[in-house]
Amino acid sequence: MTTSPPQVAVIGGGICGLAAAHRLARHGVPVTLLEASDQLGGLGTFFSHRDQWVERFYHCVMPTDDELLGLLDELGMKNSVRWCKTTMGMIVDGRRHRFNSAVDLLRFTPLPFHDRVRFGAVSLLLRRLGRGRDLDTLRTEDWLRGLYGSRVWEELLGPMFGSKFGSSFGDVPALYLWQRLGRERNVATRGYPEGGYKAIIDALRTSIEEAGGTVRTSTPVRSLRSTATGSSLTLADGEVLDVQKVISTVPIPLLRQLADAGLAALLPSLELPYQGVVTGAFFLRRPLTGHYWTPVLRSNTGFDGIVEMSALSGAEAHGGSHLVYVMRYTEHTSRLYRGDDDEISARWTTQLLDLFPELEPGDVEEVRVFKAPFVEPIHPLGYLARRPPVAVAGTGLLLATTAHVYPDVTSWNSSVKLVNSVTRGVLEEIGRHEVAEPVP
Ligand SMILES: Cc1cc2nc3c(=O)[nH]c(=O)nc-3n(C[C@H](O)[C@H](O)[C@H](O)COP(=O)(O)OP(=O)(O)OC[C@H]3O[C@@H](n4cnc5c(N)ncnc54)[C@H](O)[C@@H]3O)c2cc1C
Structure with missing residues (x-):
């Protein structure tokens, strides 16, 4: 069975796919978004708790998220973000510490006094110390060990990075950390949209459909090949879609599994490793x-x-x-990732109760465990020059994935920024330049 061709197919209904389809549909391009799961939102998707929608993975907006806030403005949702000053703690060897002010740092006993002073001074200057340096080719460990000293690296910063990037944490380019510091602080204003991230996801779907686009959930793309006129996608039920252009937002390792041999040979050769994540969402009294x-x-x-x-x-x-979410970043092949959800839930509940003796078992109302296999690409040194191009040469395939946002941190804001640039290219090529209509 072959259906009439839409011009653009978007694979994946996370923020990249939704924002891309929204942007194209609002410019009059016939677009079909195909999402494998029965829910939109990707890593920002949700579950139901007491008739309310909750993110599977914690998400917040930062005041510097200009591209995301711009999109929310278009959707009439910018004022729905509730802003709040948030703080940071630190638990070391089972002991809780505040980690926000100079006074907190001076009281931070896990480090000797002189290291606390050095930590504070270097942290204040770190953004400035990185400016103008080629941090993309400098290992995070080499940069931070040199600035903070070996003890701070080994006892504090190394384990913190290790928790996000696994065993190769020291090798990640220092540029990624430097960018992250530009986005986040210990004491930071953070935002959360009214109605949660589902409200944004729903608004994007409505916008796409109102502009004539199609959104299909529970529709995994099973295979993809390049044709003389564009691309051909085979869906799970055998349906075939022939389109002029495809924007793929799925992580590249998954795309490799979809591409036929001819297309696979044209995909970026760099095999980027990814960290996955396991989270426990605890509802407490x-x-x-x-x-x-x-x-x-x-x-x-x-x-x-x-x-x-x-x-x-x-x-x-x-x-x-x-x-309260607890989390561990880990490869999707790890024992933890492959472990049984109920066992993880039971084990992490016991550990949380041990860590917070004032918490009674009866205070834990519900625990949900969620996993995602491809969350953080682990960038090699010099990734700026090795980043896969967005356009797959000689095909109608464009890539807009978390592997493409570097040196920006993986976030909804970076995804929207990326997609704004990718869709601008598509619109120029297709030759449609109407100004986006505001969503009523
Ligand atoms: C624990 C955690 C905390 C985070 N915290 C924040 C935060 O505070 N703020 C922030 O801005 N960002 C945060 N992020 C990052 C953010 O969620 C991601 O950067 C962003 O969601 C990536 O979007 P994406 O569309 O590129 O990919 P994804 O969200 O992964 O979307 C890809 C989509 O493709 C679909 N798909 C896969 N294969 C197929 C197929 N064959 N056919 C059709 N569809 C397919 C998937 O089902 C998925 O819906 C966090 C992420 C995690 C995991």
Whole structure:
């Protein structure tokens, strides 16, 4: 069965796919978005708790997220973001510390006094120290060990990076950290949209459909090949879509599995490793730390960080419960990732109760475990020059994935920024330049 061709197919209904389809549809391009799962949103997707929608993975907006805020403005949602000053804690060897001010740092006993002073001074200057340097070819470990000293690297910064990037954490380009520091601070204003991320996802779907685009969930693309006139996609039920252009937003390792041999040979040759993540979403009867983010180091826990979402969103966003995520970034092949969800939930509950003795077992109302296999690409040194191009030469295929946002950090903002540039190229090529209509 062959259907009449839409001009552009977008593979994946995460923020990249939704924003791309929104942008194209609003410019009059016939676009079909194909999402494998029965829900849109990708890593920003949601689950139901007490008749309210909650993100599977903690998400927040930063005031510097200009591209995302611009998109929210188009959707009439910019003012729905509730902003709040958030703080950071730190748990080392089972002991809790505040980690926000100079006074907190001077009281931070896991480091000797002179290292605390050095830590504070270097941290203040770090953004400036990186300016004008080629941080893309400098290992994070080499940069930070030199500036902070070996003890701070080995006892604090190394384990913190290791928790995000795994065993190769020291090798990640220092540029990524430098960019991250530009986006985040210990004491930071963060935002959370009213109605959660689902409200944004729903608004994007509505916008695409109102502009004549098509959104299909539970529609995995099974294979993709390049043709003389564009691309041909085979869907799970055998349906074939022939289109002029495809924007693929799925992580490149998954795209390789979809591409036929001819197309696979044209895909970027760099095999980028990815970290996945396992999170436990805890609904508690009481607040936990009061901090948005708390790294957990050397504390006999399987998780190595805590995000107290309710410190930002308020408990009312979760039916009166306090929502706390614990997480561990890990490869999707690891034992933890392949482990049983109920066992992870039971183990992490025990560990959380041990870490917070004031928390009673009865305070834990519900725990949900979620996993995602491809979250953080682990960039090699010199990635700026090795980043895969967006256009796959000689085909109608364009790539807009988390591997393309570097040196920006992986975030909804970076995805929107990327997609704005990719769709601008498509629109120029197709020759449609109407100004985007505001969503009523
Ligand atoms: C724990 C965690 C915390 C985070 N915190 C934040 C935060 O605070 N702020 C922030 O801005 N960002 C945050 N992020 C990052 C952010 O979620 C991602 O950068 C962003 O969602 C990536 O979007 P994407 O569209 O590129 O990919 P994805 O969201 O992964 O979307 C890809 C989509 O493709 C679909 N797909 C895969 N294969 C197929 C196929 N064969 N056919 C059709 N569809 C397919 C998938 O189902 C998925 O929906 C966080 C992520 C995680 C995991």
